[in-house]
Amino acid sequence: MSTLTGTLRNIWEAFFPAHPTPTEQAINTVLLVLFALTIAILVWQEVSNRRRQDEVRRTLMEAAPVSAEEFLENWRIGRRGSGLGYGATDEAGCYVIMTDPVYDEAGKVSYEAVYVGQSIHVAQRVRAHLTGHGNGDVYADVRAGKPVEVRMVRCAPSDLNATERSLIAAFDATSSYNRTRGGSKAR
Structure with missing residues (x-):
């Protein structure tokens, strides 16, 4: 000493x-x-x-959540080429897939698990996760019948990396299903 x-x-x-x-x-x-x-x-x-991070989280949380079941049911509404459903309105954006929401006394929500991602075709990518062609942990939750919510935020392809990084940090997703801090796609 x-x-x-x-x-x-x-x-x-x-x-x-x-x-x-x-x-x-x-x-x-x-x-x-x-x-x-x-x-x-x-x-x-x-x-x-x-x-x-707070702004991105607040914006995302203002959008109505869609359950995994509802998302898959509304993938394509009507005949092919009808322009209806998530499959027809696919754009660039980021998404947050949240499992098992828990509300505290103040009404604030937290989740058992969170996965954040980005894609040029955000709806297709979310569907891939929910049908077993993406993150295995997310699919395991869907198959186990856990309540799973999807929230998507549309953004320009040039903003995908920054938005994804902000969402991962805002939801502390690296302590859940995300393995990296995101934003590594060259666009």
Whole structure:
């Protein structure tokens, strides 16, 4: 412990000598200002990221959830080419598949499991997950009869990576079914 204390004292004295010259004072001031600016920038970035995550989550949660059963039933309504159903309105976007919603006393909802993804054809990709051609954990939940909700948010292909990353962070999906933090598709 005394070695650590001595080392810290030596580092302190190297940066802040007892009687600094004007040049040393100027250097120390510049270093201190740069350090403070770096900390301020890091804090600003963290606050901005959290605001974006909150905004994306809020936007997604404002949309009405669709159960997995309802999604699959409404995949194609009517005859082929009718323009009805999720299969006919496929666009670029991100999706969140949520299993087993739990509501607390305040009415806030949390989920047993969450999976977030993106696709140029978002409805097709969601259908793939729900029918066993995507994430195996999601399909296992559907097959087990657990309540599964789907929420989709449409966005431009150029925004898919950023939106997916924000949703994964907002729903803490890496502690659930997502293996990565997302946003790795080159578009």
